[in-house]
Amino acid sequence: MARSDDILVKIRGLVFSHGRRRIFDGIDMDIRRGAVTAIMGPSGTGKTTLLKLIGGQLKPRSGTVEVDGHDVHRLSRSDLYRLRKRMGMLFQSGALLTDLNVFENVAFPLREHTDLPESMIRSLVLMKLEAVGLRGARELMPAQLSGGMARRVALARAIALDPMMIMYDEPFTGQDPISMGVLVKLIRTLNDALGLTSIVVSHDVAETASISDYIYVLSGGRIVGQGTPDELRRSDSPWVRQFMDGLPDGPVPFHYPAPDYREDLLR
Amino acid sequence: MTAPLQRLGAASLNVFAKLGRANLFLALALTGIPEILRRPGLLIRQMYVVGVLSVLLIALSGLFVGMVLGLQGYNVLSDFGAEESLGVMVAASLVRELGPVVTALLFSGRAGSALTAEIGLMKATEQLSGMEMMAVDPMKRVITPRLFAGILSMPLLAGLFTYIGIYGGYFVGVSLLGVDEGSFWSQMQAAIDFREDLVNSVIKSLAFGVIVTWIAVFEGYDAVPTSEGVSRATTRSVVYSAFAVLGSDFVLTALMFGE
Ligand SMILES: Nc1ncnc2c1ncn2[C@@H]1O[C@H](COP(=O)(O)OP(=O)(O)OP(=O)(O)O)[C@@H](O)[C@H]1O
Ligand SMILES: [Mg+2]
Numbered sequence: 001m002a003r004s005d006d007i008l009v010k011i012r013g014l015v016f017s018h019g020r021r022r023i024f025d026g027i028d029m030d031i032r033r034g035a036v037t038a039i040m041g042p043s044g045t046g047k048t049t050l051l052k053l054i055g056g057q058l059k060p061r062s063g064t065v066e067v068d069g070h071d072v073h074r075l076s077r078s079d080l081y082r083l084r085k086r087m088g089m090l091f092q093s094g095a096l097l098t099d100l101n102v103f104e105n106v107a108f109p110l111r112e113h114t115d116l117p118e119s120m121i122r123s124l125v126l127m128k129l130e131a132v133g134l135r136g137a138r139e140l141m142p143a144q145l146s147g148g149m150a151r152r153v154a155l156a157r158a159i160a161l162d163p164m165m166i167m168y169d170e171p172f173t174g175q176d177p178i179s180m181g182v183l184v185k186l187i188r189t190l191n192d193a194l195g196l197t198s199i200v201v202s203h204d205v206a207e208t209a210s211i212s213d214y215i216y217v218l219s220g221g222r223i224v225g226q227g228t229p230d231e232l233r234r235s236d237s238p239w240v241r242q243f244m245d246g247l248p249d250g251p252v253p254f255h256y257p258a259p260d261y262r263e264d265l266l267r
Numbered sequence: 268m269t270a271p272l273q274r275l276g277a278a279s280l281n282v283f284a285k286l287g288r289a290n291l292f293l294a295l296a297l298t299g300i301p302e303i304l305r306r307p308g309l310l311i312r313q314m315y316v317v318g319v320l321s322v323l324l325i326a327l328s329g330l331f332v333g334m335v336l337g338l339q340g341y342n343v344l345s346d347f348g349a350e351e352s353l354g355v356m357v358a359a360s361l362v363r364e365l366g367p368v369v370t371a372l373l374f375s376g377r378a379g380s381a382l383t384a385e386i387g388l389m390k391a392t393e394q395l396s397g398m399e400m401m402a403v404d405p406m407k408r409v410i411t412p413r414l415f416a417g418i419l420s421m422p423l424l425a426g427l428f429t430y431i432g433i434y435g436g437y438f439v440g441v442s443l444l445g446v447d448e449g450s451f452w453s454q455m456q457a458a459i460d461f462r463e464d465l466v467n468s469v470i471k472s473l474a475f476g477v478i479v480t481w482i483a484v485f486e487g488y489d490a491v492p493t494s495e496g497v498s499r500a501t502t503r504s505v506v507y508s509a510f511a512v513l514g515s516d517f518v519l520t521a522l523m524f525g526e
Contacts, residue, residue, distance in 0.1 A: 095397030
């Protein structure tokens with residue numbers, strides 16, 4: 001494995017539950033600096049939850065999450081906020097501020113955290129919007145955007161402060177094939193050009209595999225497979241196979257835990 | 268047998284837990300004060316949304332309430348040949364009670380419900396989470412400015428309500444029903460005391476401003492982040508505000524005017 005200072009995010013023995021439901025049952029993960037790491041897994045396995053744990057929005061039952069050498073859940077509030085300025089996060093829903101237009105949404109972190117003059121903010125915002133192909137949409141309000149456009153605006157906002165890492169939660173859903181292709185390349189390009197570290201959560205196996213350096217496959221609270229895309233493609237683990245090939249039957253359950261179907265119907 | 272008791276216990280625990288959260292919430296919101304002093308623009312924008320946009324509603328309601336007071340007061344007072352005291356009656360009712368109380372009730376329906384729904388929806392659409400991840404504290408950026416905008420707007424709106432209400436009473440009493448203009452004003456001036464009445468009126472409306480806005484922003488922040496959760500929170504915001512305003516009005520009145 002990589003040298004330890006090569007690791008930006010280090011997760012050890014992570015256990016987390018939502019109420020009674022155990023979401024993670026002892027997970028170890030290393031996210032390498034400068035790499036694109038994908039986290040894949042069926043819907044509802046806790047991928048979004050994992051990103052929120054890394055961002056310090058949720059606290060684990062036990063285990064640690066270290067980002068850039070800081071134990072996220074031991075930091076004081078102000079240190080956590082300082083760390084978050086260097087982490088961008090792209091929410092599944094976009095999470096744009098609905099009372100601000102596209103331009104102001106992207107400008108928001110700049111206005112909150114810097115004292116840059118207006119002309120500088122304008123140039124920065126237009127650069128970020130240009131990168132996601134939405135410079136022409138700057139006057140629109142979030143309600144006037146499609147889901148895919150909203151996610152791209154959110155991406156522009158996430159890179160506004162030039163963070164050291166970005167977490168993408170399902171960046172590809174709701175994208176047409178063209179913008180999907182652009183976005184896939186964009187994630188890779190941004191990562192390499194800006195020297196970022198990217199964590200991509202996605203179901204889109206082919207697209208994600210095409211840009212990632214390393215992949216973790218989650219299922220049922222555990223890591224059921226990991227490796228480079230090539231290693232995973234060649235893997236004979238039934239979990240990984242099922243996921244990479246998109247098979248309905250296999251060890252990964254499609255169903256949320258439930259009592260026996262027949263019994264349930266006959267009750 | 269024990270089930271109802273158990274439910275009662277659980278319900279009261281919930282109430283206390285919620286009260287605790289509400290107090291913690293207020294304390295956290297107060298830590299945002301330096302932020303709004305540093306960036307008064309945040310507060311001013313919310314004063315516009317919460318306060319200025321309520322002006323028309325408050326002014327019209329004040330006018331109607333004042334006119335009704337003028338009419339009803341005239342009917343009662345003229346039976347005793349005391350219609351010159353109409354000014355006192357109108358002003359005292361408005362300054363002491365109706366100004367602060369009715370304004371607070373209207374304010375909670377107009378601005379409080381909007382605050383709850385706005386904040387609840389921001390929570391449901393992950394805007395608050397998103398801010399946190401951008402290292403912006405939603406408490407300071409969203410809650411504190413709205414809280415203080417509400418608290419500061421209430422006395423101003425209640426003042427407006429009272430002022431216009433008195434003119435409504437004047438219009439009906441003096442212009443339409445022929446009460447003597449001189450005695451309308453002079454009796455009012457003689458009977459309404461600055462400290463006893465006006466200062467207490469401002470204190471009341473400030474207190475109601477705190478109550479209504481606190482409930483409104485807390486219910487929004489504490490809402491279950493779904494459409495249904497936000498809709499329930501909005502209803503609760505208006506209902507709790509009404510109860511809290513009327514209940515505390517009794518307490519405040521007893522403290523201020525009780526002998
Ligand atoms: N606030 C919550 N309270 C209780 N359970 C929750 C909560 N949020 C999520 N869960 C549960 O946690 C599990 C993981 O949720 P999460 O959103 O992390 O899934 P996900 O892997 O991101 O799924 P998707 O790919 O569909 O976005 C789900 O089974 C969900 O039922
Ligand atoms: Mg998710």
